[in-house]
Amino acid sequence: MTDEHAMQRELEQVDAMIAELRGQAEQIRQEVGNREDGPGDPGDTTLLISSAEEQEALVAVLEDRRGKLRERLGLGTQG
Numbered sequence: 001m002t003d004e005h006a007m008q009r010e011l012e013q014v015d016a017m018i019a020e021l022r023g024q025a026e027q028i029r030q031e032v033g034n035r036e037d038g039p040g041d042p043g044d045t046t047l048l049i050s051s052a053e054e055q056e057a058l059v060a061v062l063e064d065r066r067g068k069l070r071e072r073l074g075l076g077t078q079g
Contacts, residue, residue, distance in 0.1 A: 004073065011069045018062045025055035 032048050070076060 007069050007073055011066060011073065014062050014066045014069065018059055018066065021055045021059045021062070025052045025059070028052040028055070 028048050029052050032045055032052075
């Protein structure tokens with residue numbers, strides 16, 4: 001496998017991870033916002049929000065990696 005193929009494969013994996021993490025963060029935030037039983041335990045809510053923020057921080061790291069891979073592949077940094 002050439003370096004370009006390896007980078008392309010990594011780019012695909014990074015894209016998949018970004019999509020998965022974004023979905024998880026959105027699902028967590030919807031869970032917090034759509035509680036039918038009221039606000040719930042503040043500790044639980046804080047934990048859920050913190051978890052969503054961690055997912056979003058990982059997305060930011062992966063987006064940076066994706067940009068670097070795209071740049072090395074000559075695809076530009078947007079994607």
